[in-house]
Amino acid sequence: MSGFQGAAAVVGAANTPLHKRGTSAKTSLELTLEAILAAAEDAGVDPHDIDGFSSYAADDNEGLAVGAALGVREIRWSTLVWGGGGGGVSAAVNAAAAAVASGQAEMVAVYRGLSEADAGRQSYRKGHLGPLYGAHGMLVPAQVCALRTQRMIEVDGVPAEALEALVAAAYHHAQTNPAAVAYGKPLDPAVYADSRMISEPLRLYDCSRENDGAGAVLVTTAERARRLRRPPAYVLSAVQGSGPGWFESAENEDTYTSAGFHPAMVERLWRGAGIGPGDVDVVQVYENFSGPAVASLIDLGLVPPGPDATKVLHRDNLLAPHGALPLNTAGGNLAEGFVHGIGLVVEAVRQIQGRSPNQVPGAAISLLLGGPMAPLVSATLFGSAATLS
Template identity: 45%
Template sequence: MAERTLRGRVAVVGIGETEYYRHGGSPDPEFKLALRAILAACADAGLDPRDIDGFASYSDDRSDASRLAAALGTRQLRAASMQWGGGGGGCCAAVANAAASIVAGLADCVVVFRSLAQGQYGRFGQTTGINTISGEKAYLMAYGVLAPPQRFAMQVRRYMHEHGLRQQALRAIALASYHHAQANPRAVMYGKPLDEAKYDTSRWIAEPFHLYDCCMENDGAAALILVPADRASEFRNRPVYVLGAAVGSGYRAGAVPHNSPFYASANFGTVAPDLYRMAGLGPSDVGVVQSYENFTGGVVMALAEHGFFKPEEANEFLTLENLTAPSGRLPLNTSGGNLAECYMHGFELVLEAVRQVRGTSVNQVQRNDVAMVIGGPMVTPVSNLLLGSEATQ
């Protein structure tokens, strides 16, 4: 039987995005934002949008595949997939689902996208106006645990207690994201630098999270285009190959209320080994990481669970010098990430990984043949992705 893998079989040939806006700032509705990002990705690839035959997204994106196909004039819709659950944890899973569709022969040209107009439909972090609750919320909201920072703060506080993690490590992640955003005109926080004093004096949201430990809320859209690897040379840009992808979580990760047996975890304990196994790579092969920051504490857990350092080494490893391009030990979130570029539910991280491998990032790293994306620490399911150059296939 042939090996079951995505490694080197699918290529990213186009990326596109809209302008990124503060929450409520988009002049366009969500569906139009999705179309604008997809058309930008087509222009980047030199692709006729009518040649698209598949769509993939996550987190219940409201821009329906059939409606998009009609608006774009695509000749035939052959694949449409939506990743369940996990919020931003699906940003890499959507790419994996699209790649799997291509490898299985279900489609030949798939757009993966995320569109958000929170000004149009309401904020993800909003807790007012909820009349019915079920699942995890039924156990938490009665006790005043209403918003995501409150829920995840408890997991991070446990991790800090168990491993001696200091606030300075969380601060270094925020500072790195803001540092990179200052070279990125696309970033919502471009021209708004962050320093240690500003971080330390910012208000608490839910300890141990200061204001700058928490992701933004934004409007916009981002998209990329996947094709079979043997077609990659047909398009304009240097192709970027999917080397590996993994989706899921460990034993009883979704247990409620706050009752997972691995509570102080980003939920990559089983997912990270699957990723490395498919790609045939390890942590030392990765030159740059784009990690979803719902909150900085989850990034610490996720990086440790991907083997970049042991939990007890986090304070030493996580410094601004180590996390910044071009020559840091592990450059992190080189476009600004969810904290400082845009909260496009993590999909902007995938586009930045593509730019790094292409060599076109505004914060280009020295080791760019292999880029990792980490989706949604502390949610379930989570997902991850390794992208690489032609030399790494």
């Protein structure tokens, strides 16, 4: 186990209402401030006590500006994780936990806000789709992920039904989450099968939504967390990075169908918490598209590779409260809404706190996975107080 284990915890979590991309009347900064203030209220803390800020995905709202707008007493920590879009989801939490555990800050806000009319579309991917792709007409992330997903299906033998099961679970969970954009819009299997192809083999419903909105969580010391309103979601273990030879534009390498979680990284994650894949109660996996999310689950050892993937990835097994691997229990990027995955962080924490719209009974280990098939990937294991004893 690592000395990092249990030194920091999330104590407040909140999302703003979500809007169709480009339709919010608020700026990205306004949405970010709204989310942080809501997270502070959720935790029962004075927002002026926040002294650190952490974000990702080329967020335009740097911590110094956010802190100034909030009128905090002091800014002791401000960081932005490099690495495209969703790869930094967990990494931003990890950076906040590292700041708290090392004494650099005491209360760090992890946030992501986006208003596309204000900040533009897909600013997070600039610089990651270079001439190798553009010269061949590959201009959007869906195309890159589709190539890798197709190889996973054709060469690795992962059944396409595994992708559909993940999508079905997300839409099922959204039906009991009034905040989800797909709330009241269940996905029929026939509708999924008949939906238009975006980039083969990814259909419309395999693709994440794009929304205006924001989310935030507050990370503080374990000691302070125990005195606050919500049950702490302790950070048990955390990893981020990239393996040798891995990059989204490196085609035909040996790990082409991996999500990017290389074996040494995965081993560090489990060793840091002193647990294994079988101990996880609930998973929030970043699904920019369904295929990369499936690859993430395989990389982490939660799902067997190849044709056996559907032994785990079938719809009923992925549903809360009784599935063996409940995932994306608020609807995920596919059905709850997509602000670069910050909603997944909020839901991972809420599962530990016992207040998810699709609560897994007694959830003690909650796994957050960020950035599949991106230049950077990251993961965070959250645990209840019981996991520290």
